[in-house]
Amino acid sequence: MSPALSQQRAAPAVACAARLGGRAGSSSSIASSRRPGSRAAPRRQTLQGRQAALEVACSLNNSAGTAVPKPLKLDERDTLRLALPSKGRMAEDTLQLLKDCQLSVVKPNPRQYVARISQLPDLEVWFQRATDVVRKLITGDVDLGIVGLDMLAEIGNDDPDVVVLHDALDFGQCHLALGVPTGGRFAAINSLEELRSMPWSEQAPLRVVTGYQNIARKYFAEKGFENVVLLSADGALEAAPAMGSADIILDLVSTGVTLRENNLKQIAGGTIMHSQGALVANRRALLERPGLLEICHELLERLEAHLTANAYYSVIANMRGGSAAEVSLRLLQNAELAGLSGPTVSRVYTLGADGKAEPHLYAATICVPKKRLYPAIGGSGVLVQPMTYIFDEEPPRWRHLLDTLGVSADSLDLS
Ligand SMILES: Nc1ncnc2c1ncn2[C@@H]1O[C@H](COP(=O)(O)OP(=O)(O)OP(=O)(O)O)[C@@H](O)[C@H]1O
Ligand SMILES: O=P(O)(O)OC[C@H]1O[C@H](OP(=O)(O)OP(=O)(O)O)[C@H](O)[C@@H]1O
Ligand SMILES: [Mg+2]
Structure with missing residues (x-):
């Protein structure tokens, strides 16, 4: 943990509004709202204005940063x-x-x-x-x-x-990412490194609006940003840079449409987490x-x-071959067609044109990952159905949970 971060944890009411790398309580490092384009000249704030900015930033940051108080014992209940x-x-x-x-x-x-x-x-x-x-x-x-x-x-x-x-x-x-304006002084900024190298200062810090104050605080501290002010909003964050109330945003992205519609872009190294x-x-x-x-x-x-099951299709395909074993072998040689443990292959009984049973036709049933369906299948006589459930012997996540807790399955009634 960086010194700046531990300072903020220890005294959030003061440090929350301070720049990330700054001294806790240094009110000169607090950014107030200002008009776009006013960054070049150091801004002068009235004491009253600065105090207001401090109070707003603190109350907003506190709501996200305060640890949830925990009882010493779980409450007693039957449900x-x-x-x-x-x-x-x-x-x-x-x-x-x-x-x-x-x-x-x-x-x-x-x-x-x-x-x-x-x-x-x-x-x-x-x-x-x-x-x-x-x-x-x-x-x-x-x-x-x-x-x-x-x-x-x-x-x-x-x-x-x-x-x-x-x-x-x-x-x-979705993923949490920085949204940086596509134009103006950010036009040539395409990476986190380039963003960090911009001339941010105590007087003109990088203003980031986000609903994820804790994550943002850790992220910018870890990435070595020194002059950052976190601002808060409840929604429609993408409007803030154009409005001039923030420089960049840190918010969820899924399709990317909201960023695009608000002339914002993602930058290399600017993805914080996937969710x-x-x-x-x-x-x-x-x-x-x-x-x-x-x-x-x-x-x-x-x-x-x-x-x-949701990731697979159940596929039944009619195939010609000398024997069930030969057809199985052909399928097993292709990893995409091998199914979960291997294909099920059985004879298909049909009458040929001469009225005799067709001897060399087999039906193979396999699970195919949805993503691989089109490369995997070729030809006709193929039935594709959705899978509803695939029950494994023991879900790996269950085993992992028991290991994490140090609990033995023998002590449980899992019938
Ligand atoms: N654009 C998105 N695409 C996919 N998942 C999202 C998206 N936005 C939010 N989420 C997920 O949904 C969760 C709830 O989001 P949020 O609290 O914003 O609710 P909402 O559905 O957007 O409703 P509202 O913002 O109106 O309260 C988020 O924590 C995130 O995991
Ligand atoms: O990449 P996209 O698919 O465009 O989605 C991203 C948007 O979705 C969420 O907003 P939401 O719709 O929840 O609105 P809100 O800002 O009011 O929460 C999120 O806060 C982004 O603004
Ligand atoms: Mg939302």
Whole structure:
């Protein structure tokens, strides 16, 4: 951890508004809002204006930077709890994923914040905003949660009580990246190195607007930026550079359309992290709440079976050959056609034009990765079907969870 970062952790109320490499509490390093193009000349701020900037930056930074207070002991309750995003783009996709795993969350109306999953009667579902899913996991108010990895990094801040059970739920894919103006003095800036080399100073620091204050603070400190001020906004961040209220943004990108429509670009080295939906849990709850690990096992089995299957097609192809073994060998020699363990090959019984059985026709059934389908198949007589589930003997993520917790599967009732 850099000295600047540890300073800020120790005294966030003062250091939050200071430049990243600066002395904590140095009010001269605080940027205030200003008109675009006014950077060349050092700006003069009134004491009152500076104080206002300090207060705004501190209150905004504190809301993201303050550690979530944790109880010493988990509260006593009979039920187990799963928190799901209550609104926004993650909400619908989360419910759809659970539905695809044959877990139907019954939520009679959008204003109801507690629900049940009939297949998991011991589990209560609580709907929360994405940030609160993480906060409530840390405090142990909920035991499990589904949330984006970006939120987990920002709010969870590497909290050791948060355990990631599944980090690739295959929805909500996006990445956190810098968005830099395409024109003006940034026209020739295409890399992080070039951005850092610009003449940022205490009087004219790089102003970055972001909803990810914790991540941004760590990132710029790690990358050696010295004069940076983090500003906060709740949405539509991409407007800030054109408005003149910030130089660049640090925000989520998925299709890149919002950046493009606002004359912003990504730069080399400016991707901070990749994100998608994840299943997370409270470590103490996993170890202490009876029945929770068993529910995790069931969730992981269902999720893995669905998500693995989602990446494959089931293909049945009619092939000619001297024998089933010869056809199998041909398929096994091509890694893309070998299936999960190997192809299933069986005789196809047809009547030829002469009324006799056709002796050399075989049907091969294989799993083909969706991405490889077109290069893999050729010819006719090929049936392609979606896969619903692929059950593995033991989901690797389950084994990993047990190893992380130091728990033996023998102590659990996984029937
Ligand atoms: N453009 C995007 N593409 C894919 N995933 C995204 C995108 N924006 C956000 N996400 C994911 O969705 C999560 C929730 O985002 P957010 O809190 O912004 O909700 P929202 O769906 O955008 O609703 P709102 O912004 O109106 O509250 C993020 O933490 C991130 O994991
Ligand atoms: O790369 P894209 O596909 O264009 O997506 C990126 C945009 O999506 C999110 O905004 P959202 O739609 O949640 O609006 P918000 O700013 O109001 O949160 C994010 O904050 C970006 O602005
Ligand atoms: Mg949003």
